[in-house]
Amino acid sequence: xxxxxxxxxxxxxxxxxxxxxxxxxxxxxxxxxxxxxxxxxxxxxxxxxxxxxxxxxxxxxxxxxxxxxxxxxxxxxxxxxxxxxxxxxxxxxxxxxxxxxxxxxxxxxxxxxxxxxxxxxxxxxxxxxxxxxxxxxxxxxxxxxxxxxxxxxxxxxxxxxxxxxxxxxxxxxxxxxxxxxxxxxxxxxxxxxxxxxxxxxxxxxxxxxxxxxxxxxxxxxxxxxxxxxxxxxxxxxxxxxxxxxxxxxxxxxxxxxxxxxxxxxxxxxxxxxxxxxxxxxxxxxxxxxxxxxxxxxxxxxxxxxxxxx
Amino acid sequence: xxxxxxxxxxxxxxxxxxxxxxxxxxxxxxxxxxxxxxxxxxxxxxxxxxxxxxxxxxxxxxxxxxxxxxxxxxxxxxxxxxxxxxxxxxxxxxxxxxxxxxxxxxxxxxxxxxxxxxxxxxxxxxxxxxxxxxxxxxxxxxxxxxxxxxxxxxxxxxxxxxxxxxxxxxxxxxxxxxxxxxxxxxxxx
Numbered sequence: 001x002x003x004x005x006x007x008x009x010x011x012x013x014x015x016x017x018x019x020x021x022x023x024x025x026x027x028x029x030x031x032x033x034x035x036x037x038x039x040x041x042x043x044x045x046x047x048x049x050x051x052x053x054x055x056x057x058x059x060x061x062x063x064x065x066x067x068x069x070x071x072x073x074x075x076x077x078x079x080x081x082x083x084x085x086x087x088x089x090x091x092x093x094x095x096x097x098x099x100x101x102x103x104x105x106x107x108x109x110x111x112x113x114x115x116x117x118x119x120x121x122x123x124x125x126x127x128x129x130x131x132x133x134x135x136x137x138x139x140x141x142x143x144x145x146x147x148x149x150x151x152x153x154x155x156x157x158x159x160x161x162x163x164x165x166x167x168x169x170x171x172x173x174x175x176x177x178x179x180x181x182x183x184x185x186x187x188x189x190x191x192x193x194x195x196x197x198x199x200x201x202x203x204x205x206x207x208x209x210x211x212x213x214x215x216x217x218x219x220x221x222x223x224x225x226x227x228x229x230x231x232x233x234x235x236x237x238x239x240x241x242x243x244x245x246x247x248x249x250x251x252x253x254x255x256x257x258x259x260x261x262x263x264x265x266x267x268x269x270x271x272x273x274x275x276x277x278x279x280x281x282x283x284x285x286x287x288x289x290x291x292x293x294x295x296x297x298x299x300x301x302x303x304x305x306x307x308x309x
Numbered sequence: 310x311x312x313x314x315x316x317x318x319x320x321x322x323x324x325x326x327x328x329x330x331x332x333x334x335x336x337x338x339x340x341x342x343x344x345x346x347x348x349x350x351x352x353x354x355x356x357x358x359x360x361x362x363x364x365x366x367x368x369x370x371x372x373x374x375x376x377x378x379x380x381x382x383x384x385x386x387x388x389x390x391x392x393x394x395x396x397x398x399x400x401x402x403x404x405x406x407x408x409x410x411x412x413x414x415x416x417x418x419x420x421x422x423x424x425x426x427x428x429x430x431x432x433x434x435x436x437x438x439x440x441x442x443x444x445x446x447x448x449x450x451x452x453x454x455x456x457x458x459x460x461x462x463x464x465x466x467x468x469x470x471x472x473x474x475x476x477x478x479x480x481x482x483x484x485x486x487x488x489x490x491x492x493x494x495x496x497x498x
Contacts, residue, residue, distance in 0.1 A: 050343050090316060090367065091346070093338025166366045169345070176344035177364065184341075203343045221342055231342050256368070 004308050013301035016293045020126055020285065024083065024103055027122055033079040033105060038068035040085060044264035047249035048205070052089040053261065054098070060261075061087035064282065065104050066206065067267035070235070073106055073278060074270040081105035083285065094297040095227060097306050101285040108276040112207075112234040115279035116220045119230045120193050122283070126292050127224060130192030137199050137216070141175065145182040149175055149200070150214040172202045188226030196221045206242070207233035224291050232281030239271035311373035315348040315365060323355065323374040326363060330355040330374040330427045338367075355425060356408070356432050374427065378435065381424040383416050391416065393424050393431065402431035412436045414469035415487050436487040441496040442466050443482050450478040460492075 007014070028035065045053040045060040046067065054061045062068075065082050072080060086102045107115050120132055141149040147157055157174040158165045162181055169177065187194050197220050201209045204217030218234035236242055243263070250260035289301040299305045313324065315338070322333045331352035340346040346367035353360045355376065365371060381393040381402065390403035391413065402424060406413060412422060412434040420440070425433040447463035460472040463483075471485055473492045482496035 050340075050345070091338065091340065092316065096338055096340065163362055163364060166347070166364060166369060169366065173345045173366070176341045177347060179341045179344070180339045180347060180349075181364075199343075205343050228342050 007303040008299045008305050008308055009301050009303050010293075013289065013293055013295065014303060017285075017289045017301055020289045020292060021083065023126055024081075024122070024285070027125055028081045028105065031079075033081050033107075034077070036069065036072060036077075036080045036082050037084070038062075038065045038072070038082065040087075042068075042264070043262065044267070045261040047246045047253060047261045047263065049249060049252050049256070054087045054089045063088050064102065066280070066282075067264045069104060069106060069280075070275055071266060071270040073108060074273050074275045076276070079105070079107050092306055094299070095287065097286065097298050097302060099306070099309070100298075103283040103285050104280065106235070106278050106280040108278040110279045112218050112220060112232055112279045115232050115281055116195060116197075116222070119220075119222055119232060119281050119283070120195070123193055123222060123224060123229060123288070126288055132193045132195060133190055134195045134197065136197050140183045140196060141178065144186045145178045147178065172200060175200075184226050187223050192224070194223040196223070205233070206236050206245075208236055227287050227291060228284070229287055229291070230281050230283045232279060235275065235278050235280050237271065237275045237277060239268055242271055243268055312370040313373050314370055315346075315367040318348050318350055318365070318371060323376045324350075324352065325372040325374040326352065330376055330432065334360065340367075355427065358410070376425060376427050378423045378425050380421050382421055383418055385418060386416070391434075393422065393434070396421075402426075404431050404434060408432055409434045412487075414490065415440045415442070415467055415485070417442065417467055438487060439484055439493065440487055441482050441484050442469075444473070444477065444479050447473065447477065447479050451475040 025035065040062045041056060041059050042062060043059055046063060051063050053063050064086055065084050069080060069082060081103065083101065083103050085099055087099050089098060091098055124130065138149050141147050145160055147160055154171050154174060157171065157178060160182065161174070161177055198216040199219045201215035201217055204219060207217040207219040209215050209217050220232045221228055222230035246263045253260050286298050286301060290298055293301065295301060313322065318333060318336045320333055320336055324331050324333060331354055333350050334353050335351040337349045338346065339349060347364050348367055349362060349364045351360060351362050379395060381395050384392040384394050390405055391409050392401055392403050394401050408431070410433065415436040417440070423435040424431050425435065442465040444463045445466050448461050459475050461475055462470055463473040463477065464470055471490060471492050473483060477483060477495065484493040484496050485491065486493050
């Protein structure tokens with residue numbers, strides 16, 4: 001008989017998931033951060049070239065609880081967290097599943113550096129203690145790809161790639177591929193946590209941008225064993241800047257022949273009403289569970305990954 | 310021309326790249342946070358067996374290889390080429406030793422094999438996973454020794470050499486796993 005009715009995860013993987021969820025809730029309960037829930041099904045989507053939302057009956061499944069949680073923050077609710085599902089179309093691989101579990105949390109009044117330290121503590125609560133290595137985005141490329149991310153000509157970036165270069169990649173696309181080919185294999189060899197800071201403004205999403213030069217985002221990422229686990233920002237609070245970024249992303253979508261996405265008016269109205277200065281982060285719970293049992297593929301810790309869903 | 314999107318680039322899918330047919334042996338989806346998504350594939354050339362890697366943007370399409378597997382009957386070996394026939398229309402195809410690959414150890418006249426055709430040209434042969442073949446040469450069997458696990462070499466009617474248990478005799482028909490060239494059991498028929 002076809003065994004695909006059975007869970008893909010091992011009993012150990014399922015137990016580790018339960019233990020990790022418990023540890024996260026305990027971590028935030030001790031720190032007075034309130035758990036919240038926001039809708040999975042919404043009327044708007046976040047225009048973003050890097051993420052494709054899944055449509056559902058004329059509405060959209062949430063790609064991230066970020067806009068809804070910021071609406072709560074704008075009411076002065078204090079620090080909050082959520083463990084929820086996020087849906088992203090066409091993301092399927094050993095480290096991606098179109099439906100996945102995300103932890104998202106916000107700290108009003110904090111800067112991103114303080115939040116990054118808290119995120120490291122949370123990771124260490126689950127994965128155990130270890131060293132923390134810190135690099136800027138530019139350092140990653142200087143150290144391991146042998147390029148100057150901001151100043152080298154694109155032809156030089158392309159020359160450092162293995163094999164034929166896919167056509168139509170701009171500077172940031174070439175750097176994305178160099179990151180995958182040259183940098184992440186080195187990150188896999190480092191113990192403990194790797195913190196990456198100062199991302200280029202073109203990869204800022206909803207983070208505050210420092211003017212530079214070069215302009216960089218107040219954004220951090222945490223890796224463990226080469227796996228990207230946490231992404232955090234000093235959150236953009238300027239509603240006009242946020243509206244302009246959505247507009248820009250929608251124009252890029254159209255340029256690629258895709259449909260623009262309906263912008264979340266309630267989210268922009270909340271920013272206009274006043275989002276407190278805050279830092280926020282998202283953590284891939286499935287990946288954290290995977291690392292906690294020493295697995296290398298999400299399939300080992302998801303009861304029913306996409307091909308069995 | 311059939312095109313495949315990045316979600317269809319899976320292990321076992323056959324693609325045409327640089328005007329040559331390949332089979333995907335490994336496919337990985339990669340996407341740095343907030344960045345561009347890529348699919349990295351490891352592909353094996355269906356003609357010469359070499360393995361290379363290619364990376365595609367997730368928005369790129371890849372040509373599906375015009376490849377079909379057809380059941381064909383093995384006819385004979387003329388010393389240079391091995392000849393197969395399509396039993397439906399009696400059309401014949403000839404492949405050299407390199408194209409036939411490991412399947413040449415298991416070729417028996419009149420038996421049916423899967424021949425891979427690329428743009429109607431035969432390029433590879435796949436044996437069935439198990440074949441039954443007669444032992445043409447081996448040392449006499451030791452009666453009753455079915456448990457020691459010891460083996461001896463035996464030559465099969467196709468010329469292939471396999472290791473068999475001591476109790477097996479010349480003239481016996483045995484079942485062989487063509488994927489690893491190992492003896493499975495004495496054939497029941």
